[in-house]
Amino acid sequence: MKYRKLGKTGFEVSEISLGTWQVGGKWGDPFNDKNADEILNTAVDNGINFIDTADVYGSGNRESERAVGRLVNNRSERIYVATKCGRRLNPHTNEAYTPQTMRAFVEDSLSNMKLECIDLIQLHCPPNEVYYRPEIFEEFDKLKSEGKILNLGVSVEKVEQAVKAMEFDNVTTVQIIFNMFRQRPAELFFDLAKKNNVGIIVRVPLASGLLTGKFDKNTSFGKDDHRYFNRQGEAFDKGETFSGIDYNTGLEAVSALKEAFPNSNLTHLALKWILMFNQVSTVIPGASKTDHLLSNIQADKMPDLSSADMKKIKEVYDRYIKKQVHQLW
Structure with missing residues (x-):
């Protein structure tokens, strides 16, 4: 496993890490603690040292954090834990975000994972207005001074939110969707993040499974x-x-990728394409089985893609995808 620096945090994290949205089972299935523990421990056994979770992951809304906590408390390796807060607010509105609720969420996550300090707490895709409220971001400086967190990050939907978030000096990382079907972040945001020493965590790298190449029109x-x-x-x-x-x-775009790369594993190709951007700190594909995890890790061993390969991928994006989604996120 190769490692990269996660921005201002100074953490050296695995290039391919683990997202835990579906770690205890496929989306919508009941959470399976045994399965989650097996996936998480296999990840660490194979060099992954960065685990991303959230306080709303798991069928009962907290199981993923508990599984991550069990992992950290039963392993001797240094494992960096990132969790998220905010999405438990109902309704999930700007007005619901207060310093007091953010503090309560952090303390809940500490208790849930049985940890004394969270390596990275991330605002979980908050409404746009929150990015214009310094008091929300300032509360995390207080939590850091109290030893409850080490770093603050944000998980965003849009490039514009990422750029705005970086105006706050205590934002050390941005988690954003970036993949062969979502290329806009590389145009402006990546260079700004590098200039500001902000780590980039890439989520949804396989476009919810589309880029595995395993789906068709009959998939249910x-x-x-x-x-x-x-x-x-x-x-x-x-x-x-x-x-x-x-x-x-x-599906049409996936078919074009398969035609352009007939001898490639599409999952590995999709992950390696992301790692070709040196501004990326880590990519966090999910896994509902250990086999998925072990397959994802293989992308780290692939040789770099050639400029011709990168051009072919861009041509597929430009032809099938760009007009539909490029300016939306």
Whole structure:
């Protein structure tokens, strides 16, 4: 496993790390503690030292954090834990964000994971107005001075939110969707993040599974799976599901990628493409099985893509994807 620096945090983190949205089972399935523990421990056994979770992950809304806490408390390795707060607010509105609620969420996560300090706490895709409220960001400086957190980051939906968040000096990382079907962050944001020494955590690297190349028009998703119920943004931001792309258009683009790279594992290609951008600190694909995790890790061993390879991927994006989604996120 190779490692990169995570911006101002100074952490040296695995290039391929682990996101835990579906770590205890597929989206919509009941959480399975045994499965989660096996995936998490296999990740650490294979050199992953950065785990991303959130206080709303898991079928009962807290199981993912608990599993991550069990991992950290039962391993001797240095494992960097990132969690998120804010999405438990109901309604999830600007007015609901207060310094007091953010503090309460941090303390809840500490208790839930049985940790004394969180390495990285991230605001979890807050409404736009929150990025204009210094008092929210200042509260995390207080929490840091009290030893409850080491660093603050943000998880964002839009490039504009990422750019605004970096105006706050205590924002050390930005988590953002970036993949072969969501290329806009590389145009401006990446260079600004590097200039400001802000770490970039890439989520949804496989476009909700589209970029594994395993789906077709007959693939079905369970009714509790966001790939079934959120295609038009019915439950949360549309861009979180298939990167906001129309499913059939996505399949056409995947077919074009397979034609352009007939001898490649598409999952590995998609992850390696992200790692070709040196501004990226880490990419956090999820895994509902250890086999998925072990496959994802193989991308770290791939040789660099050639300029011709990168050009072919951009041509597919420009032809099928760009017009539909480029300016939306």
